Amino acid sequence: MKDRGLPARISCGPEGSNMQYGFVTIYWRDMIRFVRFKTLLISSLLQPALWLAFFGIAMASNFDAMMAGMPVPAGIHSVGYLTFMAAGIIAMTTLFTSLFGGIVILFDKNWGLMREILASPVGRNHIIVGIALSGVTKSFIQALIIMGFGVLIGAAFFAGYAPLQIVIGILGILAFVALFALGFLFLSAAIAISMESPEGLQGVMTLLTMPIFFASNALYPIDSFPEILRVISLYNPMTMLINGIRYFAIGPDFYALGHHYAFTQMDIALSFLGLVVFSVIMFVLAWWRFRKAVVT
Amino acid sequence: MVQPGPAGDDPIILVENLEHTYGNFKAVDGISFAVKRGEIFSFLGPNGAGKSTAINILITLLTIQKGRAVVAGYDVATEPQRVRESIGIVFQDITLDRDMTVWEQLEFHGRLYDMPVKDRRDRIEELLKLVQLEAKRNELTKRLSGGMKRRLEIARGLMTRPTVLFLDEPTIGLDPQTRMRMWEYIKGVNREGTTIFLTTHYMDEADQLSDRISIIDHGKIIISGTSGELKNTLGRDLIHLETDNNEKAITLLEHLPSVREITVRDTLIVLMVNEDGTRVLPGIIDTLRDAGIEISSINLKKPSMDDVFVFYTGKDIRDEGQGPARPHFLRAGGK
Numbered sequence: 001m002k003d004r005g006l007p008a009r010i011s012c013g014p015e016g017s018n019m020q021y022g023f024v025t026i027y028w029r030d031m032i033r034f035v036r037f038k039t040l041l042i043s044s045l046l047q048p049a050l051w052l053a054f055f056g057i058a059m060a061s062n063f064d065a066m067m068a069g070m071p072v073p074a075g076i077h078s079v080g081y082l083t084f085m086a087a088g089i090i091a092m093t094t095l096f097t098s099l100f101g102g103i104v105i106l107f108d109k110n111w112g113l114m115r116e117i118l119a120s121p122v123g124r125n126h127i128i129v130g131i132a133l134s135g136v137t138k139s140f141i142q143a144l145i146i147m148g149f150g151v152l153i154g155a156a157f158f159a160g161y162a163p164l165q166i167v168i169g170i171l172g173i174l175a176f177v178a179l180f181a182l183g184f185l186f187l188s189a190a191i192a193i194s195m196e197s198p199e200g201l202q203g204v205m206t207l208l209t210m211p212i213f214f215a216s217n218a219l220y221p222i223d224s225f226p227e228i229l230r231v232i233s234l235y236n237p238m239t240m241l242i243n244g245i246r247y248f249a250i251g252p253d254f255y256a257l258g259h260h261y262a263f264t265q266m267d268i269a270l271s272f273l274g275l276v277v278f279s280v281i282m283f284v285l286a287w288w289r290f291r292k293a294v295v296t
Numbered sequence: 297m298v299q300p301g302p303a304g305d306d307p308i309i310l311v312e313n314l315e316h317t318y319g320n321f322k323a324v325d326g327i328s329f330a331v332k333r334g335e336i337f338s339f340l341g342p343n344g345a346g347k348s349t350a351i352n353i354l355i356t357l358l359t360i361q362k363g364r365a366v367v368a369g370y371d372v373a374t375e376p377q378r379v380r381e382s383i384g385i386v387f388q389d390i391t392l393d394r395d396m397t398v399w400e401q402l403e404f405h406g407r408l409y410d411m412p413v414k415d416r417r418d419r420i421e422e423l424l425k426l427v428q429l430e431a432k433r434n435e436l437t438k439r440l441s442g443g444m445k446r447r448l449e450i451a452r453g454l455m456t457r458p459t460v461l462f463l464d465e466p467t468i469g470l471d472p473q474t475r476m477r478m479w480e481y482i483k484g485v486n487r488e489g490t491t492i493f494l495t496t497h498y499m500d501e502a503d504q505l506s507d508r509i510s511i512i513d514h515g516k517i518i519i520s521g522t523s524g525e526l527k528n529t530l531g532r533d534l535i536h537l538e539t540d541n542n543e544k545a546i547t548l549l550e551h552l553p554s555v556r557e558i559t560v561r562d563t564l565i566v567l568m569v570n571e572d573g574t575r576v577l578p579g580i581i582d583t584l585r586d587a588g589i590e591i592s593s594i595n596l597k598k599p600s601m602d603d604v605f606v607f608y609t610g611k612d613i614r615d616e617g618q619g620p621a622r623p624h625f626l627r628a629g630g631k
């Protein structure tokens with residue numbers, strides 16, 4: 001074809017070299033919105049702290065009193081309920097933030113920038129990745145705040161750890177949080193691009209959060225669940241995340257709520273792998289939905 | 297780099313037998329056209345003609361269903377990414393983020409198109425000046441007036457210097473001075489080598505800006521040409537007549553050799569004449585007077601784009617929700 005040799009006449013670098021960093025632009029813009037809405041920002045940071053302060057302390061006083069008489073096997077490190085559930089709160093917050101992280105896509109689609117973005121040279125996978133990375137950033141901030149606040153009000157995270165161990169512990173937790181958040185952000189993006197109205201989206205998200213949150217070991221042990229629920233919980237990404245957080249924050253071997261928790265490195269590696277598989281599947285789902293999406 | 301190729305025969309947009317169906321409604325019904333490199337080309341058509349649908353296919357937002365479209369040398373079906381790298385677009389309706397500032401929207405756009413930092417910052421300043429939003433640069437978009445939002449969108453569309461710039465009714469909702477200024481700038485961008493594809497309802501806009509115009513209605517291109525060519529299709533002059541007996545007047549005037557076609561708009565008879573109207577007029581007046589028909593008004597003018605538009609789309613008629621495009625068309629012939 002005679003026209004094939006045309007230079008791509010946007011004022012940018014040579015053809016093909018551009019647009020590898022399109023996701024950074026999407027990320028930048030989503031973070032602008034994140035810091036712009038001050039009340040939303042503050043409430044999103046305050047909410048997990050409030051959970052921890054009220055639910056955590058209230059339940060802890062109950063459970064710890066109930067457990068007080070029970071014998072703890074000798075030589076095992078025992079932790080209180082607050083410490084136990086703080087990991088669950090980190091996971092819960094990550095779940096909420098991530099599931100709702102894709103909502104901007106729906107708003108953009110209906111009233112905003114989506115057409116501009118889709119008509120630009122930025123690839124559709126960059127949109128997914130950009131939104132996902134900003135969601136992960138938000139989850140990191142929240143996780144760090146919960147950890148800090150938790151320790152402040154008495155959660156025994158990183159108890160007796162050397163500074164280097166603490167750093168490793170935090171990095172480990174963030175790695176788990178990142179994978180989990182990515183998975184649910186991809187899912188959220190996939191749903192958002194497929195939906196017509198924010199109300200519908202809200203409904204689907206709420207429907208999803210309930211089983212994911214309660215069929216997990218966030219607030220209580222899953223060992224005594226009915227068999228089928230126990231299996232579901234075992235394969236719930238939420239449980240995998242919480243295993244990882246507890247492993248890095250409390251240790252591989254501890255006693256809580258009358259249960260003995262012991263994680264081998266293999267267990268943790270499997271949980272991690274499970275989250276990798278989960279987020280890869282969700283990415284493929286989102287990618288497929290975005291490829292099919294028509295926005296005019 | 298922009299290579300301002302001369303406006304030549306080299307088509308920068310090539311569309312062949314393009315069709316698009318929503319459900320079972322055919323919005324674009326087999327259109328073919330070519331836009332030459334360096335041209336300003338317009339789609340002029342009434343609401344629902346299929347203009348935006350055609351644009352959405354060309355900018356790859358809608359998947360092409362039938363036919364072929366090549367933009368800047370790339371087939372929209374097989375190389376949509378390349379097409380997107382070569383184009384810019386101002387959408388018909390607002391696509392701004394209410395919660396970003398004026399400056400941020402432009403910066404975001406520059407980044408989307410991977411403009412180097414300095415280029416995009418310079419361009420932003422230049423455009424803020426053009427659309428007179430300098431004082432609003434840090435204002436959230438939701439606090440702008442409707443026309444300011446439109447100006448911001450146009451500024452955004454002009455950030456890059458694409459091979460082809462699509463403008464879907466760009467100046468809708470702008471005050472007259474701003475429209476004029478936009479036209480000048482758009483012409484300037486065009487002179488720098490960007491081919492412009494425009495849709496509009498404004499006859500004067502199509503007339504003033506475009507090198508060539510296609511009139512489109514019901515998903516079909518009815519006629520294409522320069523504005524001069526289109527006007528010439530209506531003959532040399534138009535005579536508007538009002539009489540006390542239009543029907544009789546028409547039967548009489550039909551037979552005059554100088555009258556090419558007659559159409560009726562409401563109470564107005566419109567004669568298209570092939571010759572200089574001032575020379576035809578006395579004959580017409582005599583004919584009607586001899587037949588005892590009273591002329592209440594008479595008016596001679598050159599065909600305008602409005603006349604062309606109304607003639608080819610019958611728009612004034614269709615807006616009343618009736619029948620085919622040209623029901624008041626009476627006669628073609630009388631060479």
Ligand SMILES: Nc1ncnc2c1ncn2[C@@H]1O[C@H](COP(=O)(O)OP(=O)(O)OP(=O)(O)O)[C@@H](O)[C@H]1O
Pocket residue numbers: 296318321323341342343344345346347348349350388
């Ligand atoms: N997403 C859609 N689904 C179904 N029908 C559509 C859709 N978009 C447009 N149409 C129909 O296709 C036809 C052409 O619409 P289009 O938007 O292309 O017209 P247009 O020429 O741009 O009109 P206007 O001047 O009003 O912008 C209209 O009858 C419209 O109702």
Ligand SMILES: [Mg+2]
Pocket residue numbers: 347348349388464
């Ligand atoms: Mg339109």
